[in-house]
Amino acid sequence: MQKNIYILDDEKEIRKSLRVILEDEDYIVEDFANGKSLLKALAKERPSLVLLDVWVDKEDGLTILDECKKLYPGLPIVMISGHGTIELAVSATKKGAVDFLEKPLSIEKVIQTIESALAKTKDYEIPEFQLEVDEILGESLSIKRVKFAIYQAAQTNARVFISGENGTGKELAARSIHQNSKRKNEPYIEFNCASVLEETLEQELFGVEIREAQTKNEIKIGKWESAQNGTLFLDEVCDLPLSIQSKVLKIILEHKLERVGGNDSVPVDVRIIAATNSNVEDAIREGRFREDLYYALSVIPLEMPPLRDRNQDIPLLVEFYLKKSISENQLSPKTIDREGLDALTSHFWPGNVRELKNILERLSILVPGETIRVKDVKEALHGFKKANEMVARGDLKHAKEEFERQYIIKTLQICEGNVTRTSKALGIERTHLYRKLRSLNISVEQLNEG
Structure with missing residues (x-):
């Protein structure tokens, strides 16, 4: 079976050269220019090996190494650098890198290092884990990976972005993350961004205050505030109007919201899980979905596999x-x-x-x-x-x-x-x-x- 190798380097020519070399050696190669794109790909599939630059533009390769190891503890990762030092090599090794290559790269050395790393690495198995609540049916490898990702996400408060076709179980995955998290005894609120009329959407999501002279304010709590200390699931998030998207991003960054018609900020502690069946890249390119909101929501990306797979x-x-x-x-x-x-x-x-x-x-x-x-x-x-x-x-x-x-x-x-x-x-x-x-x-x- 062909081995697949991921390359992360911000220098296009290096990625191109490595791809040509490795494809000539009958490897399947994917290359990435930034850490976010690499981690997104890793959430979908585990490669046989990763070649990882120590510095990718302004991103720290050692931090990316940590994130890779969280997803796949046994994944062999070879670090590459144009400014190699003994201290850096030791640090990378302690974090789990199997080897360290210095630029300019020698073709022979690259191939030898990869072959050696793969020879020492057994086929990856998902570590033992146990979901307290497991309602997702299936024993296929793709579903086991989904369950492991849910297990990992549930240990944190990080925002999760779930993608996948209609009917793949995105809602079930979101609820499973909540049920297995520390927030499991707190509210779990679902909000379908495509099912509410645009003119009432803001009030439904953020709440509303009705002020009348010489009378007490009437307050209607929105979905976000109803999820206080718990989890808010934003389904079909790409259907949010752009004006609402900017407010969602602001609340995520500031951890407080203002109700429609209100003047005071309300502190909120809510874990956000978002989902879509749309092509996010297309939505961003067409200006229908904010790129900064996508990155804010997709701290942990999770893709639900279609049934045909x-x-x-x-x-x-x-x-x-x-x-x-x-x-x-x-x-x-x-x-x-x-x-x-x-x-x-x-x-x-x-x-x-x-x-x-x-x-x-x-x-x-x-x-x-x-x-x-x-x-x-x-x-x-x-x-x-x-x-x-x-x-x-x-x-x-x-x-x-x-x-x-x-x-x-x-x-x-x-x-x-x-x-x-x-x-x-x-x-x-x-x-x-x-x-x-x-x-x-x-x-x-x-x-x-x-």
Whole structure:
């Protein structure tokens, strides 16, 4: 198996030279110009080895080394420097570096050092850890990494930024961080930034003071203040208006807020966990999301893997959600045959775990008899055929949109066109569903007529 190597150096030519050398040696190479981009990549994947410059612009490489070791204690890291000293080499070694290279780099020395480091390093295993509350189903390596990241984040008060597609379990991960943290007995407040009308969003989030002459002020506490000493989960954070984003950043930096209509600052001690299914880099580049807010929120980045990247977990999830649906709907027991399970395992799952959960509920209700067969599974998945064909052609953007459209239409049909029931079934706010209906050109009236 090919080994993958990460390079962190602020000198572009050095990164380029090292990449050429190592790719010629059949290594897979990723290079980074700053520590933040490296740590973000490490949160998603563990490489075989890291080449780390002692100074990256104004960043201290030894500090970055510490952060790397927090994520992966057994990760081999080779330090490189143009100003090597014995003291620096000793310090790096004490912090866990396996070797130290001085610039200008010798090709032969670089290759020998990497080969030696990899030869001495056993395949990495996630350290033993125990979550006090563990509601995330799965035994795949990607899910074990998620759980380990949750365990690490829960030991701190650091802000966490969770990214991932719809239905991957971002809300579950956020709640798990809170339930395993020192704040577990304090409030846990969820706030969907896309589900509140812009004109009332500020009051909902920060609270409001109504002042009337010669009467006592009327105070309405916002979500942020309601989470005092606990955790505030800001879901779909990229949908916040820019005017609100600046206020969120100010509160994070100053640890105090002002209610709408108020004059006094209110001290707040709240741990912030943010999440999005949007492409943050695109949102920043297009000016829809503040870069400084992103960096303030993503002290610990966490990416939830899509279900298609952890299909070994599907049998476990199928068993759990099938039993859950049967119990909740008071149905007679059902099992799924081998071919049916294979069909579920090979499905692309653009809706991820949420789609799987709803498909199993549909099967548990609509399939007569005790056994769910492959034809039943294929019929249940038929509404998503067009989306899968698009994915097969590589048209992922439109495939996601088509899946979402078909998914909402099917749910509306099951709920007989009732938008309130549909929003509950989908797990989203009614105002957010109305936005989706408009953007996806879905007419409830036409569905009802049909």
